[in-house]
Amino acid sequence: NTLVLRTDVSGDPSFRELLGRVRNWDLSAYAHQDLPFERLVEALNPTRSLAQYPFFRVWLAFQSESIPTVHLSGLQVTATTAELGVSRFDLSVSLWEQRDREGGEAGLEGLLEYSTDLFDRETAAGLVSRLVRLLRSVVSDPS
Template sequence: SGADVQDRPFEQVVELVQPARSLSHSPLFQVMFAWQNNEQVDLTLPGLVLSSLAGGEHATAKFDLTLDLSEIDGRIVGALEYASALFDRTTAERFGRYLV
């Protein structure tokens, strides 16, 4: 029954279903949306020099598509990261235009 499946740990469901596994993508989800809605503050610690590791491009996409948005000075800004094995630059740019 449906209630029976809800009571099983995820590992046990995977063992029962035995899905085809691939290391080419995340087994739980392929698309991620993140809304970063926290204020940026300057962190100071006595005796230490701190710098931000903000943004930047990753050498490898973690998921098939990742949309990361935040609000800065009343504007929504963000980035779309994509797996180049699945999407080309033209397709990713078209996705971006759809969002705008």
């Protein structure tokens, strides 16, 4: 189910402080995750536009389970994402954990989709580069 999450970044918080804010806000939002997003949109009845999704323009999806590999007699089947060539949002970032053969952590894999009306390929690649730099920095020094 889609949850609209917002974070207060005021006051120049450290990454740990910001992560705490996100955690607290998200946990309170998860208490209402059984409410379908479409029903929330219907109840709040925001001004609608075909040009944008109601309530948010950036989508972040994180899957903590890796994509399963299925073995069938003589076949190996792996699920994969389909590139539609169209982004439903201004920016869409999907991340999922990777596992090694023993089930241990093996990093993250990701996909960025973007509105070509707003971003060109070079700008999108720059956003990905900065996100990777941020994640590496946080891993090496969480404070």
